[in-house]
Each structure stands twice: as C-alpha cells, then as structure tokens.
Amino acid sequence: MACCKERGETEPVQGIALEFCGVCGVKAKKVNRITVEQILESEHQNEVIETLYHYCETPICNVVYFSNETGQYFNKNDVRVRVGIKETEDPVQICYCFDFTEQMVRDDLITKGHTAIPEFITTEIQAGNCACEVKNPSGRCCLGEVSKVVKRLLKEREGLAAGERTFEPACADLRVSSSHDCCALKE
Numbered sequence: 685m686a687c688c689k690e691r692g693e694t695e696p697v698q699g700i701a702l703e704f705c706g707v708c709g710v711k712a713k714k715v716n717r718i719t720v721e722q723i724l725e726s727e728h729q730n731e732v733i734e735t736l737y738h739y740c741e742t743p744i745c746n747v748v749y750f751s752n753e754t755g756q757y758f759n760k761n762d763v764r765v766r767v768g769i770k771e772t773e774d775p776v777q778i779c780y781c782f783d784f785t786e787q788m789v790r791d792d793l794i795t796k797g798h799t800a801i802p803e804f805i806t807t808e809i810q811a812g813n814c815a816c817e818v819k820n821p822s823g824r825c826c827l828g829e830v831s832k833v834v835k836r837l838l839k840e841r842e843g844l845a846a847g848e849r850t851f852e853p854a855c856a857d858l859r860v861s862s863s864h865d866c867c868a869l870k871e
C-alpha cells in the first residue's frame with residue numbers, strides 16, 4: 685500500500701505509477717486511443733498501440749501523451765494541433781470542434797462586454813455537431829475549459845476597468861492642451 689509504506693521501501697523505477705507523467709511528475713488523465721491516434725502527426729499514428737495512454741495537462745510540460753506501460757512519450761512537436769493549455773502565445777486554442785481561440789473571447793469582451801461563445805458551443809453540442817473525442821487533444825468536451833477562460837478574461841477586464849477608473853482623474857489634472865484626446869476636452 686503506497687500510503688502506508690514503511691521501513692524505507694522505495695518505489696522501483698520501473699514501477700512508476702501509470703498515471704503520472706514521467707517528465708513533470710503530475711498525475712494525468714486517461715485518454716482514449718482513438719484521440720491519441722487522431723491528434724498525433726501522421727508519422728506517429730502507426731506507433732499507437734494497445735496500451736493505456738494518459739494526457740498530461742501541465743501547462744509548462746512538453747509532454748502531451750504518454751504510456752508508462754510502453755515508455756512512449758509524445759511531445760508538443762508530435763501532435764498536429766496547438767495544445768491550448770500548453771501555449772501562452774496566440775492562437776491559444778480553447779475549442780477544437782468550432783475553432784475558438786482565447787483571443788476571440790477577449791475580442792468579444794472588449795467590443796461587446798460579453799461573449800456568446802459558450803452558448804454557441806452548447807447549442808452545437810446539443811445538435812450533435814461536436815467531435816471532441818477526435819479533435820480535442822484531451823478527448824473531452826471543451827466547454828469546462830472554455831468557461832474557465834471566459835471567467836478568467838472577465839476578471840482580467842474588470843481589473844483593467846478598475847485601473848482605468850483610477851487613472852482618469854490623474855489624466856484630467858494634466859490639462860494638456862495638446863491633441864491628447866482625453867485631456868483636450870478639459871480647458
């Protein structure tokens with residue numbers, strides 16, 4: 685029993701638990717073989733065999749899929765999509781079935797103050813138009829991840845708005861009679 689180990693027992697190297705990424709050491713979720721097959725670059729597709737694959741979700745870890753049973757590790761370079769959770773630069777893909785990116789949510793929030801992307805995805809899912817199992821590297825529905833991103837970006841916007849409010853008076857005090865928009869109005 686792993687939780688009750690005593691007498692200085694150590695884990696044999698070969699005995700690394702199946703669900704832990706051997707690179708970042710974080711527990712990963714199981715992923716279906718069909719997902720691995722579809723997401724891998726074509727040159728790696730025939731390497732997919734009958735084994736238990738896991739999907740590493742650690743943002744800073746390069747590993748995407750692994751099997752500790754076979755020792756196979758597939759990295760970001762081995763897959764045909766950009767794995768959104770592992771990217772910080774645009775485009776950061778958040779929905780693979782309908783091609784939404786983080787920037788699209790951000791643009792919605794800037795121009796409209798809200799986004800209908802989660803509703804759109806929900807409607808499409810209900811209509812049976814999504815194919816997360818073969819398009820999303822996680823093999824799971826993106827909606828949870830999309831909602832998280834929307835919440836995070838909304839917070840980011842609120843933070844910005846608060847910043848703008850405190851900035852305004854200072855700007856008005858400048859009373860610069862230049863072409864600087866926000867100050868030109870104050871005589």
Ligand SMILES: [Zn+2]
Binds near residue numbers: 706708
């Ligand atoms: Zn990892």
